[in-house]
Every structure is written in structure tokens, then in C-alpha cells.
Amino acid sequence: MFSMVTGFMNYGQQTVRAARYIGQSFMITLSHVNRLPVTIQYPYEKLITSERFRGRIxxxxxxxxxxxxxxxVCPIDLPVVDWKLETDIRKKRLLNYSIDFGICIFCGNCVEYCPTNCLSMTEEYELSTYDRHELNYNQIALGRLPISVIGDYTIRTIRNPTPIQKITGNPIDSRTITNY
Structure with a gap:
């Protein structure tokens, strides 16, 4: 008899706990109703990247x-550097430099530790191709200047942290809207 009462109590506690979890999840769902949409129409609208964005090298x-x-310093030993030692001047002469962006994790270690600052991160993030072998960039492709999204008149640029006005007229930053 006592085990039956204990079983009913456990059942009641589990029911109350389940109802509480359902109520909490419903409240979270309702808190997302007032948030603004984050989706952009990609080919026609592009985000302006943040200041320290790590894009193509x-x-x-x-x-x-x-x-x-x-x-x-690369965690996956990715850059391929081919050089030849010039015996008359005792210096290395760079022959070829390439990086495969299909494998690169864009950690930025190569840029940070380069003693001559010959590597830098750009804001270019559109590297998609139909053939993965096209992602292997040599020194000519790496030396190409990045394409600016801001200067293209066919694309509507959207700033990431845009201030938004409420009905009351008070500016709200994106952190307040999302309540993170």
C-alpha cells in the first residue's frame, strides 16, 4: 500500500515538473515573438563585415x-612555400606560395605571426565554387585585391549592428532586441 502511495506521489511530481518545463519553453517561444527578423536576401543584400572579420588571405x-x-604556426600545415637558396647572396628566393581555402580554417595565425606583414586578412567571404580545386590559390590569386561590397551599386548593403527606432523613438541596439 505504501509503495502505491509513493508511486502516485512520484507520478504527481513528474507531472508538475513536466508542466513547468512546458510552461518555460512556451515562455521562451513567446519572448521571441517581438524580435525583428535577422534574415537577409543574400545575393541582393549583403552584410557589411565587422572590423576584425577574418576572410580571404x-x-x-x-x-x-x-x-x-x-x-x-598553421595548425594544419596548410601554406605551401617553395623557395630556392641563392648561393651568391645567401638568401632564400620565393618561387611559389599557395593556400588551399577549401582546407583553411581561417584562424589567422599565419597573419599574426608573419614577421614582414606580407599576409593580411581581407573582408572577402564569397569563396564558393563548383570545383574544389579552384579554392587552391597561388601567389597571383592571393595577391589580388579584395572586392569591396560597399562600392557595388547593384547590392544593398546592410550594417550588422544597425540602430533601430521603436515606436517611442528611442534607439535600440541589436543586443537589446535579441536579449542575449
Missing amino acids: HFEFDKCIACEVCVR
Whole structure:
């Protein structure tokens, strides 16, 4: 008899707990109703990237001294540096430099540790192709200047942290809207 009463109590506690969890999840769902949509129409609208965005790597061939620091600090040993030792001047001459962006994790270590600052991160993020072999950039493709999204008149640019006006007229930042 006592076990039956304990079973009913456990059943009641589990029912109350389940109802509380359902109520909490419903309240979270209702809190998202007043939020503004975050979706953008990608090919026609593009976000302006933040200041320290890590996009495609830009490489300046003339500054590189072929020290291979970028290869040593890369967690996946990705940059391929081909060089030749010039015996008459006792210096390395860079022959080829390439990075496969299909494998790159865009950590930025190569840019941070480069002693001559020949590598830099751009704001270019559109690297998609139909053939993965096209993502292997050599020094010519890496040296190409990034495409500016802001200057293109066919694309509507959207700033990421845009201030939004409420009906009352008070500016609200995106952090307040999302309540993170």
C-alpha cells in the first residue's frame, strides 16, 4: 500500500515538473515573438563585415622572405612555400606560395605571426565554387585585391549592428532586441 502511495506521489511530481518545463519553453517561444527578423536576401543584400572579420588571405609577394613561419604556426600545415637558396647572396628566393581555402580554417595565425606583414586578412567571404580545386590559390590569386561590397551599386548593403527606432523613438541596439 505504501509503495502505491509513493508511486502516485512520484507520478504527481513528474507531472508538475513536466508542466513547468512546458510552461518555460512556451515562455521562451513567446519572448521571441517581438524580435525583428535577422534574415537577409543574400545575393541582393549583403552584410557589411565587422572590423576584425577574418576572410580571404591577401598575400604580397614582394614582402615575403620565405621564412616559413606561416607554415609552422598553421595548425594544419596548410601554406605551401617553395623557395630556392641563392648561393651568391645567401638568401632564400620565393618561387611559389599557395593556400588551399577549401582546407583553411581561417584562424589567422599565419597573419599574426608573419614577421614582414606580407599576409593580411581581407573582408572577402564569397569563396564558393563548383570545383574544389579552384579554392587552391597561388601567389597571383592571393595577391589580388579584395572586392569591396560597399562600392557595388547593384547590392544593398546592410550594417550588422544597425540602430533601430521603436515606436517611442528611442534607439535600440541589436543586443537589446535579441536579449542575449
